[in-house]
Amino acid sequence: MAHWGYMTTNGPSTWGKDFPIANGERQSPIDIVTTAAEYDSDVLGSNALSTNYTPESEVKLVNNGHSIMCQITKKGVLTGGPLGKDEYRLEQFHLHWGAEDNRGSEHTVDGKMYASELHLVHWNASKYSSFADAVQKPDGLAVLGIFITPGVACNQFKVISDNCGKLKTSGAEMTVDTTLDPTLLLPSNTSDYWTYLGSLTTPPLFESVTWIVFKEPVEYSKEQLLALRNLVDSDGNHMQDNYRPPAALKQRKVKKTFT
Numbered sequence: 001m002a003h004w005g006y007m008t009t010n011g012p013s014t015w016g017k018d019f020p021i022a023n024g025e026r027q028s029p030i031d032i033v034t035t036a037a038e039y040d041s042d043v044l045g046s047n048a049l050s051t052n053y054t055p056e057s058e059v060k061l062v063n064n065g066h067s068i069m070c071q072i073t074k075k076g077v078l079t080g081g082p083l084g085k086d087e088y089r090l091e092q093f094h095l096h097w098g099a100e101d102n103r104g105s106e107h108t109v110d111g112k113m114y115a116s117e118l119h120l121v122h123w124n125a126s127k128y129s130s131f132a133d134a135v136q137k138p139d140g141l142a143v144l145g146i147f148i149t150p151g152v153a154c155n156q157f158k159v160i161s162d163n164c165g166k167l168k169t170s171g172a173e174m175t176v177d178t179t180l181d182p183t184l185l186l187p188s189n190t191s192d193y194w195t196y197l198g199s200l201t202t203p204p205l206f207e208s209v210t211w212i213v214f215k216e217p218v219e220y221s222k223e224q225l226l227a228l229r230n231l232v233d234s235d236g237n238h239m240q241d242n243y244r245p246p247a248a249l250k251q252r253k254v255k256k257t258f259t
């Protein structure tokens, strides 16, 4: 089978052929209908969402053919909020983006698409022994979704935007000798978010993700967004527009932590 991608011939509308779960009951992304989201004080509850990340002492960047990914090597944890008592460990982060500012995010808010969306991927280290073990479990993963909008440069993202041009082929890796604190990739307000049970937004589309999507977007400069748009895969195709459109909500409720 042709490897999945985002072109007409192998894009999201074709994924169901090889990954039937594409039409499942808890697929991601979704359109977040803000008026339908339910304020849930016990999500906000006793234990607010909390990150405790250790800054990376060097930055491992990988062009995986579908996105630019930063492989995390230090111990960083996400707890609280909808995650109950479980501790989720940061594994990697990556992005999705468009060819133009008017598209690129995967989640949408009342139909609005942002220019890009950053995903910090965590796995449930309280219940599972490894990322590979957790990736298919219904409570195996937690992903933080951060909307990106054009504006001032994000300093912490510079190490990625300054180097992604050197990752010319799929599988290309590089290690940049600089530190990176994933905490500084988050919006200033991490109390206001929507959360719901969903899936990976790329094949294999496992329904294993507790999604936490922050309301406040983060700004990247035009140059930083252009750096993402200049990324190519090994066939020399631009990686841009590497977003899956919203899937059906089906029998799910989206919760929110703010009124």
Ligand SMILES: CCN[C@H]1CN(CCOC)S(=O)(=O)c2sc(S(N)(=O)=O)cc21
Residues within 6 Å of the ligand: 064, 066, 067, 092, 119, 121, 135, 143, 199, 200, 201, 202, 203, 204
């Ligand atoms: C290009 C492949 N992307 C996936 C690779 N991984 C799955 C590994 O399957 C064995 S993963 O768990 O690191 C994630 S998280 C994620 S998203 N966009 O929902 O945050 C996609 C993927």
Ligand SMILES: [Zn+2]
Residues within 6 Å of the ligand: 094, 095, 096, 119, 201
């Ligand atoms: Zn993603």
